[in-house]
Amino acid sequence: MSFKALIHVQHLLGTGHVVRAAAIGKALAAEGVEVTLASGNTIPPTLDTGSLKIVELPACRSPDATFKRLVTLDNEDIDDAWKIARVKASIQVLEADDFDLLLTETYPFGRRQLDFELAPLLETAKASSKVPLIATSIRDILVRKKQLWKERWMADQALKFYDRILIHSDPDFIRLADSFPFTEEVDHLVRYTGYVGGDPRPAVEGPDGEDEVIISCGGGAVAESLLSAALEARPLSRRAEDTPWRVLIGHDISDDAFAIYRQSAVDGVIVERARRDFPDLLKRARLSVSQAGYNTVLDILQACVPAVFVPFAQINETEQTQRAEALAGHGRAIVTPEADLTPERLAAAIDDALALPRSKHSVRLGGAEESARVLLQDLKDRMS
Known part of the structure; x- marks a missing residue:
């Protein structure tokens, strides 16, 4: 029937x-x-x-x-x-x-x-x-x-x-x-x-992602504090200052703002638009830094990569913070609040996250x- x-x-x-x-x-x-x-x-x-x-x-x-x-x-x-x-x-x-x-x-x-x-x-x-x-x-x-x-x-x-x-x-x-x-x-x-x-998406061509710190922000419309801190944090890290940082900026960010972000990046930081092969980049990365939206967290769990979460928590939003803290409770991530985020705090969270073991637990x-x-x-x- x-x-x-x-x-x-x-x-x-x-x-x-x-x-x-x-x-x-x-x-x-x-x-x-x-x-x-x-x-x-x-x-x-x-x-x-x-x-x-x-x-x-x-x-x-x-x-x-x-x-x-x-x-x-x-x-x-x-x-x-x-x-x-x-x-x-x-x-x-x-x-x-x-x-x-x-x-x-x-x-x-x-x-x-x-x-x-x-x-x-x-x-x-x-x-x-x-x-x-x-x-x-x-x-x-x-x-x-x-x-x-x-x-x-x-x-x-x-x-x-x-x-x-x-x-x-x-x-x-x-x-x-x-x-x-x-x-x-x-x-x-x-x-x-x-x-x-978690459906299959294009694989990475070339060396992109290998041993990198990948910073992502979904569409990007509500990620200004994360992006600003990430562009300056690399020289402040003790564990990840020797590897490329790749900042992926979503298409909700205007071309003018995107150009400013690119100009603001310190040495060793690559700034580009969000990529369809993002899940495959994560599988090759040393660390992921992101907000804690549903789809991004799913990609991180699949990649089994350590993570820093800066949850979107403006107005009355609690969802991303709770999701991030749940993953942190399983030893999969370090959480640092969006409020008063600085390059120094983000660099410290990245160093802490790089001390986490890479998980072998497959997400359902x-x-x-x-x-x-x-x-x-x-x-x-x-x-x-």
């Missing part, structure tokens, strides 16, 4: 959420599932969505890292009329087909700004003549909330609406309890899938394929 699945995803600032959602969708499609991906923001043109049916909902995004406002792609604040249109569009997608599975990416463990849309969507699914299996897809670490009631609300929504919680991490490194205080209440719904990502991958396997088994169990 063939199944039909609807995946709802909203990326607000970066694109990691839609990348993971598409990967799970393609893994389901590879097993014969007919998948519709409803996206609340423009899908990046570089993202391969394969055979997925794409539905573009009225689009919104966050204008900054506070995530307190939602705006349209024209930077207009969303209003009640926009919200009504968004709810209508989502429910129309749900009711347009006879879906066996509804998967929401992140919600209810985040994206509470979209409760105006997703609560009605879930209520509609629950009230349909054929109630779909309802699952949520979340990454390894949740952003902690200052008010405990918000996390209580997450657990209550999960227990009210959901049949399955997929966590895209390796439980040997990070578990839900590391960032969610009500784990015991929802634990019966949880399945760990391994990390989503295949998260998209395992997610598809779990969901298909859940669907089959419902029919038996």
Whole structure:
């Protein structure tokens, strides 16, 4: 029997959420599932969505890292009329087909700004003549909330609406309890899938990366302090002053700013744009220095390279700090705060990290394929 699945995803600032959602969708499609991906923001043109049916909902995004406002792609604040249109569009997608599975990416463990849309969507699914299996897809670490009631609300929504919680991490490194205080209440719904990502990318040609210190910053838009410190830290290091440092700057940094960074680099520091062969560079490197985003940490874990993490921690962001500290607890990294970062502090952290042994522990991958396997088994169990 063939199944039909609807995946709802909203990326607000970066694109990691839609990348993971598409990967799970393609893994389901590879097993014969007919998948519709409803996206609340423009899908990046570089993202391969394969055979997925794409539905573009009225689009919104966050204008900054506070995530307190939602705006349209024209930077207009969303209003009640926009919200009504968004709810209508989502429910129309749900009711347009006879879906066996509804998967929401992140919600209810985040994206509470979209409760105006997703609560009605879930209520509609629950009230349909054929109630779909309802699952949520979340990454390894949740952003902690200052008010405990918000996390209580997450657990209550999960227990009210959901049949399955997929966590895209390796439980040997990070578990839900590391960032969610009500784990015991929802634990019966949880399945760990391994990390989503880690697909093969181009190999390094030539000697690039060999015994180097690799500094990376993802897109680069929120990494100014890390980049500034890294460009001056090499002469201050006792363990890594004799090797090339390669600073990879993302494409969110303007050409003018990139040129200034290149001019500011001290001797022995190579500055270039982010590279597709980044994972292979890491495998040959002496050390990685980076923030602690999901995809970057996955690349570091796969490379088994020692690391320095300077987690993005502006506004109320806790996710990267918790992820970095979890890896540090396993002896895989040194963490140094973003606040008051200096070249001297970064050099000291690099020296400490180079004293760590190179890990031989293989991280659990295949998260998209395992997610598809779990969901298909859940669907089959419902029919038996």
